[in-house]
Amino acid sequence: MDELQDHTPKAEGKAVVQSVSGLHARPSLALVKLAKRFQSKIEVSFDQAGPWTDAKSIVKLMRLKVPKDATLYVRAEGPDAHDAVRAVLGLIEGQASSDG
Amino acid sequence: MANVGIVVVSHSPDVARGTADMVRQMVGEEVKVAWCGGDPGGGLGTNVEAILRAIEEAWSERGVAILVDLGGAETNSEMAVEMLPEMRRSKVVICNAPLVEGAVVAAAEASAGSSLEQVRQAAEELCRS
Numbered sequence: 001m002d003e004l005q006d007h008t009p010k011a012e013g014k015a016v017v018q019s020v021s022g023l024h025a026r027p028s029l030a031l032v033k034l035a036k037r038f039q040s041k042i043e044v045s046f047d048q049a050g051p052w053t054d055a056k057s058i059v060k061l062m063r064l065k066v067p068k069d070a071t072l073y074v075r076a077e078g079p080d081a082h083d084a085v086r087a088v089l090g091l092i093e094g095q096a097s098s099d100g
Numbered sequence: 101m102a103n104v105g106i107v108v109v110s111h112s113p114d115v116a117r118g119t120a121d122m123v124r125q126m127v128g129e130e131v132k133v134a135w136c137g138g139d140p141g142g143g144l145g146t147n148v149e150a151i152l153r154a155i156e157e158a159w160s161e162r163g164v165a166i167l168v169d170l171g172g173a174e175t176n177s178e179m180a181v182e183m184l185p186e187m188r189r190s191k192v193v194i195c196n197a198p199l200v201e202g203a204v205v206a207a208a209e210a211s212a213g214s215s216l217e218q219v220r221q222a223a224e225e226l227c228r229s
Binding site for chain 2: 036
């Protein structure tokens with residue numbers, strides 16, 4: 001492993017999807033737009049062991065077809081990794097009234 | 101600077117209008133979307149003048165991404181791009197992506213403030229599994 005990577009901030013967490021229709025089109029877009037505000041690489045997965053999906057890709061995220069009540073793992077790597085994970089988890093858990 | 105704009109070109113005005121409706125449902129007013137479809141006689145077809153008008157309507161300094169359906173929609177779109185002033189020509193791309201899904205995904209990407217190349221890549225990513 002590259003030694004430099006050891007100094008890169010990393011963060012992870014998990015949240016239960018609250019959006020009534022899961023992460024369909026518009027909730028996915030909300031997540032992508034949020035993720036793109038951060039410099040860090042941000043990924044999501046149904047399983048802590050992966051496979052991981054790029055949270056900044058609308059196509060990849062919609063393809064996951066994340067249902068409501070799914071547990072989504074979030075991990076980030078980069079200078080703002082902690083803020084990124086906190087923000088993404090907040091969005092996933094806070095989308096109770098979203099449609100799409 | 102305003103987000104990349106989206107142009108929908110279909111042989112059918114109904115398909116083009118419906119696709120533009122889906123785009124607006126997804127991104128609201130954050131992204132300019134224009135559509136054209138049908139020939140001047142009311143039949144199915146595409147024409148260069150209408151495509152040029154749609155490009156003008158959706159114009160953004162960040163650029164414009166065009167989504168097309170079949171054959172003539174693409175060749176007429178290419179002709180329309182060639183007829184643009186030189187300054188604008190490099191800011192218009194025709195995406196190699198399915199019309200409806202491509203338009204929605206391109207607009208979604210554009211709404212995040214992405215560059216024209218990022219918008220094109222997002223739409224074209226649909227064709228890769």
